[in-house]
Amino acid sequence: MTRRLETDREKMLCYCLGVRYGCVIDTIRADACASVQQVTRKCKAGGGCRSCHPEIEELITEVREERKGGGGILGVIARVFGRRR
Ligand code: FES
Numbered sequence: 001m002t003r004r005l006e007t008d009r010e011k012m013l014c015y016c017l018g019v020r021y022g023c024v025i026d027t028i029r030a031d032a033c034a035s036v037q038q039v040t041r042k043c044k045a046g047g048g049c050r051s052c053h054p055e056i057e058e059l060i061t062e063v064r065e066e067r068k069g070g071g072g073i074l075g076v077i078a079r080v081f082g083r084r085r
Contacts, residue, residue, distance in 0.1 A: 005025055005059075005062055005063065005066060008021045009021050009022030009025065010022060013045060013052055013055055013056070013059075014044075014045040014046055014047075014048070014052045014056075015052070016047070016048025016049050016052075017044040017045055017046075017047055017048055019043055019044060019045035021059070023043050023045070024039060024043060024045045024056060024059055025059060025063065027039055027042045027043040027045075028059055028060055028063045029063055033060060034060065034064075035060070036053045036056045036057060036060075039056050039060070
């Protein structure tokens, strides 16, 4: 699941507003967004037809898991060495 946080950054996520995955991921991380509405306010993604809302919600969940130490290689290292990021 966290693969997207690292590899799909250049892919378009919100076609209505022309916002890529990387921008949405950075916004969620930087502003600790917990809802699609918060993401839309910060970077405009999701402010059109709303068809990208499920994808944005998934990214919010993935970033939340990443914060808990569950995502990517850093998450594995954190779990192995018992530290939280
Ligand atoms: S694709 Fe994001 S609002 Fe339409």
